Amino acid sequence: MDSSSWITSSLDLSIRPLQVSEEPRTKVVESDFMELGRTGSGNKDESGALLEELNRLAAENKKLSQMLMTVCENYNALRNHVIEIVSKNAEREVSPSKKRKSESSTNDNGNEMVVNRASESSSTDDDDLYKKPREETIKAKITRVYYRTEGPGTSLIVKDGHQWRKYGQKITRDNPCPRAYFKCAHAPSCLVKKKVQRSAEDQSVIVATYEGEHNHPSSSLLEATCGSNARATLDSVPRSASLSSSGPTVTLDLMKPKQETDVKSLQPKVDSPELRQFLIEQMASSLTKDPSFTTALAAAISGKMVGPYPTEKWI
DNA sequence: CGTCTTTGACCAGCGC
DNA sequence: GCGCTGGTCAAAGACG
Numbered sequence: 574m575d576s577s578s579w580i581t582s583s584l585d586l587s588i589r590p591l592q593v594s595e596e597p598r599t600k601v602v603e604s605d606f607m608e609l610g611r612t613g614s615g616n617k618d619e620s621g622a623l624l625e626e627l628n629r630l631a632a633e634n635k636k637l638s639q640m641l642m643t644v645c646e647n648y649n650a651l652r653n654h655v656i657e658i659v660s661k662n663a664e665r666e667v668s669p670s671k672k673r674k675s676e677s678s679t680n681d682n683g684n685e686m687v688v689n690r691a692s693e694s695s696s697t698d699d700d701d702l703y704k705k706p707r708e709e710t711i712k713a714k715i716t717r718v719y720y721r722t723e724g725p726g727t728s729l730i731v732k733d734g735h736q737w738r739k740y741g742q743k744i745t746r747d748n749p750c751p752r753a754y755f756k757c758a759h760a761p762s763c764l765v766k767k768k769v770q771r772s773a774e775d776q777s778v779i780v781a782t783y784e785g786e787h788n789h790p791s792s793s794l795l796e797a798t799c800g801s802n803a804r805a806t807l808d809s810v811p812r813s814a815s816l817s818s819s820g821p822t823v824t825l826d827l828m829k830p831k832q833e834t835d836v837k838s839l840q841p842k843v844d845s846p847e848l849r850q851f852l853i854e855q856m857a858s859s860l861t862k863d864p865s866f867t868t869a870l871a872a873a874i875s876g877k878m879v880g881p882y883p884t885e886k887w888i
Numbered sequence: 889c890g891t892c893t894t895t896g897a898c899c900a901g902c903g904c
Numbered sequence: 905g906c907g908c909t910g911g912t913c914a915a916a917g918a919c920g
Contacts, residue, residue: 740893741895743909
């Protein structure tokens with residue numbers, strides 16, 4: 574199974590389309606009442622009042638059912654949007670237009686251990702760092718995280734809990750948006766790198782590619798340990814998919830930007846039922862807890878939302 | 889003044 | 905071998 578189909582099936586598993594009975598149960602209530610009327614005490618005034626009340630409830634029931642259907646339509650539209658975006662991202666990873674050898678070998682052999690490059694700190698290794706073949710670097714675990722931002726701005730700053738030092742920026746061939754290169758601020762002791770680039774298709778999406786794993790706790794993790802709410806400081810909230818390029822390993826992290834280490838630790842077990850269940854629960858909770866989603870729900874309920882898609886971004 | 893960002897130059901891999 | 909492309913370096917400038 575390739576990444577995209579795995580993603581789609583996972584999403585299908587995790588968030589099923591909501592369905593609402595087309596027919597409100599008004600007839601059942603009425604027939605029940607009529608049956609009651611035939612076999613009841615015969616108090617016509619009471620029956621009339623009850624019938625009136627039931628009719629009122631039935632009308633309310635119908636109205637609520639229609640609202641619920643609207644909610645479900647919007648929910649399903651959001652769900653389809655999630656599947657579409659994640660699948661597109663996965664397809665792009667599986668079949669890039671032009672892969673360099675080093676990158677494709679990473680895809681084939683990914684999820685390997687982080688390479689210990691402690692030797693680079695030796696006195697003669699500055700040149701080695703520059704001239705050394707990238708074979709070692711490509712063995713580092715590669716993780717992709719998609720960040721939804723407010724809009725198609727130019728900022729490539731992604732607050733993922735770690736401190737980074739920018740060391741380069743490039744315009745790449747297949748994307749008009751520049752790609753920024755970052756090293757962990759703890760370098761050279763921590764050799765993690767990341768590339769950040771806005772998606773060519775949806776510039777409100779920032780794609781961060783992490784190479785390697787931090788050998789130190791994130792600053793936000795420490796902050797969180799101290800009890801602060803680090804998420805309130807985020808200018809871009811990662812809520813999309815974490816996608817390993819090494820194959821069908823996709824982890825959706827729609828709500829909790831600080832779970833990067835958890836995500837990574839789970840990736841080797843990605844095909845396990847436990848992880849799938851985790852994905853299911855996380856996606857379900859993500860959508861239900863997401864303020865945008867609840868806003869969409871509220872809008873749908875209040876009848877203000879029109880069309881299958883909300884005009885605002887889904888994240 | 890120290891730190892960080894920007895940006896042009898350089899290098900390596902790859903396809904032709 | 906040459907050109908294209910991605911990745912990295914490092915000097916210069918910006919900023920606090």
